[in-house]
Structures are given as C-alpha cells and as structure tokens.
Amino acid sequence: MNALQEKYAKEIEAILAKYPAEHKRSAVMPLLYIAQRAGGYVTKQDMSEIAEILEITPTEVASIVGFYTLYHDKPEGKIRIQVCNDLPCALRGADKFLEQLCENVGIQVGETTEDGLVSIEAVMCLAGCDKAPMFQVQDENGISYHENQTVESAVELIESYRKQEKES
Numbered sequence: 001m002n003a004l005q006e007k008y009a010k011e012i013e014a015i016l017a018k019y020p021a022e023h024k025r026s027a028v029m030p031l032l033y034i035a036q037r038a039g040g041y042v043t044k045q046d047m048s049e050i051a052e053i054l055e056i057t058p059t060e061v062a063s064i065v066g067f068y069t070l071y072h073d074k075p076e077g078k079i080r081i082q083v084c085n086d087l088p089c090a091l092r093g094a095d096k097f098l099e100q101l102c103e104n105v106g107i108q109v110g111e112t113t114e115d116g117l118v119s120i121e122a123v124m125c126l127a128g129c130d131k132a133p134m135f136q137v138q139d140e141n142g143i144s145y146h147e148n149q150t151v152e153s154a155v156e157l158i159e160s161y162r163k164q165e166k167e168s
C-alpha cells in the first residue's frame with residue numbers, strides 16, 4: 001500500500017466506488033485533488049501512486065496535471081494568480097499586462113514572490129475572453145475571477161492579500 005492510500009484509505013475507497021472497475025481511470029481528478037490538498041501540490045510520488053491505484057501510467061497522470069490549471073507539480077505561492085494570455089486575451093493586451101504585473105511584484109512569469117505569498121503564471125483560456133486582461137486567483141478559499149483588469153487594480157488586489165496575510 002502506498003502513502004496516499006494509507007493516509008486517505010476511506011476517502012479513496014469512496015471515490016473508487018463511484019466508478020465501474022473498467023472506468024476507474026476516471027477517478028484521476030478527485031485523487032489528484034486529494035494529493036494536492038494534502039501537500040499543496042502534486043509530487044512525482046503522488047503521480048506514480050495515483051497511476052498505480054488507477055492502473056494507468058504516471059505519464060498519463062502527469063499530462064492531466066499539466067493540462068489543468070487547478071493542479072500544480074511544484075510548490076506555489078499561497079495566492080496563485082493565473083493570467084490568461086491565450087490569443088483572444090493577448091489581442092486585448094494580456095501579454096503586456098502579465099509582463100508589467102510581474103515586473104511590479106519583482107518576479108518573472110511562473111515565479112513566486114520571495115515571501116512565498118504570490119505566484120503569477122500564464123494559463124490558457126479561462127472563458128472570459130472579452131473581458132481581458134483577466135485572471136483567476138486560487139487561494140485557500142477557492143477560485144475567484146477578476147476581469148477587465150489593469151496593472152494598478154491587480155497590484156491593489158495583491159496588496160490587499162498582503163495586508164490580510166499580515167493581519168492573520
């Protein structure tokens with residue numbers, strides 16, 4: 001038995017029970033959710049354990065982690081800002097927005113601020129194409145969407161997270 005199965009045996013069993021044995025690979029999303037909830041991100045070890053449980057390859061699991069913006073394969077900031085710079089958003093200035101926002105907080109795209117609070121990354125379409133520049137924020141409260149942004153409004157939002165963090 002592997003670490004995830006040991007720790008979350010009941011939860012995993014309940015998830016697997018929802019799928020017919022021949023479709024148990026469909027449980028990959030909820031299992032990734034458990035792994036990420038446990039460690040803040042999905043490790044290589046988690047991916048191979050999930051692959052073993054679902055009888056698929058670790059590469060298949062890794063490709064799902066890579067595809068969905070919800071999952072992370074490395075430690076991230078507590079607040080993850082995911083800016084869409086897919087083509088329709090790029091045409092509305094998303095690339096420049098992303099670059100200037102990162103410059104403002106002193107990081108490169110894909111990096112985390114020194115205090116570990118904020119990560120900023122580029123992602124594919126978030127279904128808010130006509131409201132770019134836009135991004136989603138993932139934090140401990142879930143996901144929130146921020147549309148028609150300016151660098152100033154985004155920096156203001158980051159400052160409000162910093163303030164909350166200091167007060168907590």
Ligand code: FES
Nearest residue numbers: 084089126128129
């Ligand atoms: S292309 Fe950016 S939200 Fe659709």
